[in-house]
Every structure is written in structure tokens, then in C-alpha cells.
Amino acid sequence: MPDTLPADSVGLVTPQKHAFDAPLELDCGRTLPAYELVYETYGKLNADASNAVLICHALSGDHHAAGYHSMEDRKPGWWETCIGPGKPIDTDRFFVVSSNNLGGCRGSTGPMSINPDKGKPYGPDFPIVTVRDWVRSQARLADVLGIQQWAAIVGGSLGGMQAMQWTIDFPERLRHALLIAAAPKLSAQNIGFNEVARQAIMSDPDFHEGHYYEHKVIPRRGLMLARMLGHITYLSDESMRAKFGRELREGKLKFGFDVDFQVESYLRYQGQVFVEKFDANTYLLMTKALDYFDPAADYNDSLSHALASAQAEFLVLSFTSDWRFAPARSREIVKALLDNRKKVTYAEIEAHHGHDAFLMPIKDYLDVFHSYMARVATRLHDNTAS
């Protein structure tokens, strides 16, 4: 906990919630009769509502992207590095909106919410949601907030996929799309890792086919395994080598199955912490949204065709050591945009942090991000907020 909040933080923030009464038709064919989205905003919307920036979160993220909920918070929001006064997403210039995705476990309607049809939590009956469904729900949030067109929509990883989907589904509703460490679709390897994570959760006897809330348990072992595995794919071989090497926790091999190496201890700890704060049914949903994302599928598998009607300008960023969504995957997006003569800026950032680099304070990354957003700011219709 900081004694005083840092000057470059948005400071104390309070989540807000909006209840949507109009039914939402989902890609799976089902309809959510009503739902709530929890969100946070940072900065001030300007007079003509032209300075709004939407943040889309990744697999285990949420609406709390920046600032602190109380002076007792030990950590700020997950993208504090990039959002705040004077930061790449400068809250002195932009009005920033960050919502928890539908199906989430931090306040938006999801598996832990009460299913009005049954009077108990949805659990496994919560519908499979897609990136397209999220974008549709976010567009309704924009309507509520009086934002006709976003200055920019920004996201890393799965968040970048949402930003890309916006340019396809609502091309006229954003001027810039920032796709960071993203991919146009998952590879078989990506899906394979997600499937192992899902099997870990679903084969845990405490999963009870998703009805574990009623049994007052959580599939702790399975969710822990899923997180440990996920974590390895977020880091690079190189960053793990730099961080842990083969360092032994107690200076010698123990010739047993307890922790020998620091990396084992770290992964177990990450798994244990995650279990306390994330819901297993939501984890399953998020991995399926990732697996299903494939905007080219509706266009004869042509990403170029899928992006043909996009009107936004693009910034695409990748990180050299990211093997989850490697630079080659970002270049597929850039290629498809260039095929269409879209305006796209691409940078491949030298970084050893792996996929997690998009969350890290890497100078080259923040510099490019900052410059691009500064250009977005100079193009606002109305600069009264800046």
C-alpha cells in the first residue's frame, strides 16, 4: 500500500455497474434476457464525446485496469503501467472506459450470477460467449455512456482480439484500434494448451460438472494446474532462465517430490493465489472465447476480406520473445491490413519477457505506445479536455 498514491496514477476509483434490460442475442444461439456490466472510467469525457478510449481485458483480467479501490490496496489495476496522467493512455487527455467482460467473475453477469430462470447461479449453464458477443455488449455500454465513436479501442492478447473484432463489426464506431500481442486466431498448439487447462478443471472431482458452488467447494487443484500451465506460456524460456535459472530453493536437491527448484515454488504460488480470486467456470468460458475467435472464418478464411470494411487506423505491436502469440501472428494481421491499403503502424518490440511483455514497463514499448496515443490525442475533434 502506498502511503500517498503516486502522482501518475488515476488514484482512487470506484467501479460502476449498468443493468441492461434489452435481451442480448449470443453467437451460440441463446439469448441473455438481461445482464449487468461492471466498469470503471478514468479521466473526463470531453464536450463532444470524442476522447473516449475503450480498454479490453485479456483472459484473467477485469475492469480494474488502473488506480486503487482503497488506500489499503496493495496493488493498483492491472494496466497501471500504461494508463494514467502522462502515461501512454493519458487520462489528462482521454476518457478511459474499462469493463469486465460478460461471463466474467468480477461483477459483470457470469457463471456466478443468479440465473433468473432457476433462482440459483448459472454455473455451467451460462452460455458460451464469444469475442463478438463481448463487442456487442461493449457497444451497448458505449451507447449508455453517450459514446458514438471511440477515439481508440486498445487491448493486449485476448483484448487485442476484441479491438480487432470492433473494427469488423462496428467499423464506424472507432477511429483507432491498438492490437498488442494478439493473433488473428489461435493455433492448434494454443488450443491444445487451453484444452489441457480445461481438462484439468473439468476432471477435478470438486468440479461437479460446474455446479461446485452448490457443493460449497471449488475445483482448486484443476484451476491451480490451469494457472501454472498458463503462466509458463505467458513467460519466455529466456525470461524464466533469467528469473529462476536452475536455482534451488534450499541450496540442494532433496531427492523427493517437494519443491527443489525456485521455478516450481513460483508456479505453485501463482497457482495458489489465482485459485483464491478467479472462478473456474469463467476460466473455461474465457479459453473457449479464445479458441473460437477466428474472424476470417466467415470470409472464406481470408483475414484480408474480414478486415476489408474496417475504417480505423491500426497500431499492431508484438514482442520478440512472445511464443504464445509470436510476432509472426501479428504480421499476419499487418499483412491483411496492407492488402486492404489500411493505415497501419507495426512495431516488433525487442523484449525477453514473453507474452506478458504487454503488461511490463518496457521503454521501447511505452515509447511507441505513447507516441501513437499522442497522435490520437492531437486528432480529437474537441481538445477541451486536454
Add this chain to the structure above:
Amino acid sequence: MPDTLPADSVGLVTPQKHAFDAPLELDCGRTLPAYELVYETYGKLNADASNAVLICHALSGDHHAAGYHSMEDRKPGWWETCIGPGKPIDTDRFFVVSSNNLGGCRGSTGPMSINPDKGKPYGPDFPIVTVRDWVRSQARLADVLGIQQWAAIVGGSLGGMQAMQWTIDFPERLRHALLIAAAPKLSAQNIGFNEVARQAIMSDPDFHEGHYYEHKVIPRRGLMLARMLGHITYLSDESMRAKFGRELREGKLKFGFDVDFQVESYLRYQGQVFVEKFDANTYLLMTKALDYFDPAADYNDSLSHALASAQAEFLVLSFTSDWRFAPARSREIVKALLDNRKKVTYAEIEAHHGHDAFLMPIKDYLDVFHSYMARVATRLHDNTAS
């Protein structure tokens, strides 16, 4: 099942077993009072016992490296591609020995064997064994077979690590060491994946702290997860893309948590098959042997010093798409050998199959392997067997 066995196969083979009565001191500090090794041999030992080749197996391998146990066998031994008449390890010229490692589950003494002290299976009480322990036990098998010096010791992956350890511990007992898709030690990422696999097994409620035999169950879920995860690391992103892409099993997304993509179906199947034929306690032991392997550790972390006393000539092979033990890891070995002015041949084989490439019929690979072994054959003291 082939109606007749292929002409380039060693044909029908029968495993043999040897009981060792002399106690074996292990790296962990414990002593095995007695133990058995099961092994197979192919080809004929020549008069001066100079044409013997030892095959060392990898994590889930065993002694059955080539040929068939019966005419009903659907599949031959695991390295049928490389062992047989006219193949790289030519059984018309060499006498080939392949044993199941100590701690294994296919006939050599391991967790499923009866612990003489307790009159029931060792289970989790079986000592942690190391690559060095295996090499020591293999040296005793060589004594029994009357092999003072191997013409070559050959292994892929963990098998290559055993071949390397032989050159350090018994430098005068082999003339050639073939290290294929190996590494001088595991990286933090490698250890991380092994740790997730172990946690999957050990957190399975059917594991019973390793005493599952007594409960008449097996930790099926955990072992299945371990295998699914392992399998992803044996393949390359590229080979998975080529093999599965994003192909759907039933032609459309199902919006549920059953199998959507072919890759999911494949991994589940691989996991299910493995559970029926491999022991979870052995899996744990094998992963620890991998994690612990680090011959440089006793030499101030200098691999060059570790290999300084080696007398063998070396063939080191790696595969371009192998990300488990990438070519860079093989080059570390080559570098250490060159530091010592050892004779080493190195080839980096272009292959998209990932780590599993060492088991595959890849022309460039088989050609290099074949040529090298042909040279080994021309150098036999006595060529009467050829």
C-alpha cells in the same frame, strides 16, 4: 499386425531379464539391495565383443526398441525406424542392447515391484533415481553381457543424456556417443512443464500419495493431463498446424465444453491410451531424473570441464523445430566438446516435427545417422559379424 514381418525388421524378439544381487548405491544416498533389469538384444555379438551398441530410452520409452513380441503385435518397438537390418543401427553389423531403466514400469525394478523390506510394492518409496544411477546400472549389465567397451551408446532426449553421462563416468567404456535431441540440462521452462505434470498426478485424489496400487485405482486424470501436456511439448507449433490446424471434429462449433477441434480429440486420446500402459509413479521418477540431470554442476557449472575426460567420439543431432530441447541446447554440448578439442560431428536437421523428430523417418536424419554408424562399423576390431 503385419501378416509377415517386414524384411528390414529384427523380427520376433523376446525380452530377457537379469537379477543383480550386488547392492547398488544411488545418488540419493539410499541403496537398492538387489534389482532386476529387463532388456532386449538384436543382432549377434562378435567374437571380441567389439560390436555392441547400447540404446538408452527416453521418458516414456522402454527396452522394446525394435521388432515384435508376437505376430499379433500391432506395432513394433519404439525405434523400429532406426534399428534393424540395413537401418542406421544395422543389426547385421551390430549387437544391440536396450534395457528398461531402473524405476521403470515395464519389467525392470521400479515402483510397481515388490519392496523386499515390506512385502508390497515400493510405490512412492522407490528411491529417486538419476541419470548417473541408470548409467551405473547399465554398466553392470554390460559386465554381465561380457561387453567391456561399447562401440556406441545412442539415445534421444533423456536417452541422449544417459549417453553423455556414460562418457563422463565411464570414459573408457565407449568409443562413440550419439546424443540426439538432447540438452546438457533442463531449463526453467522445461522444469516448469515437468512440475505441472507432477502436480497433475500428485493432486489427483486417486494418487493416494503414491500408494494407489493398494487402493486398486490409478491416478487416471492426473496421468492423462501429464501426457496431454507432454505431448504438446513433443510436437512443434508448425507440425500441430500441419496435422490439425483448426479443423473441427464435427464440422461446426458446438458451443459447449466437449471436443470442438481435432487437436482436442487427439490429445484426449493420447492421454487415455497412455494411462492404460504407463505407471504414474514411474512418470514422476522419470521427470525428476530429467530435472536433476546437470553433469556440469559437479564441475563449477562448466560443461567443458565435465566433458574434459571423455574419450568417445561424438555425434550430436538436433532438429530445427524442437523447442523442448532446441538446437541451441545441442550447440552448448558441441561447444563444450570443441573447447576440449574432442572429435564431434554436429548436424542440425531441418524438420518440422518438433522434439518427436528423433523418432520419425526423416530422410536427412536417417542419412546422417546411417553414415555415422557405418563409420563406427568400419572401425570394429573384428568384423566377423558383418
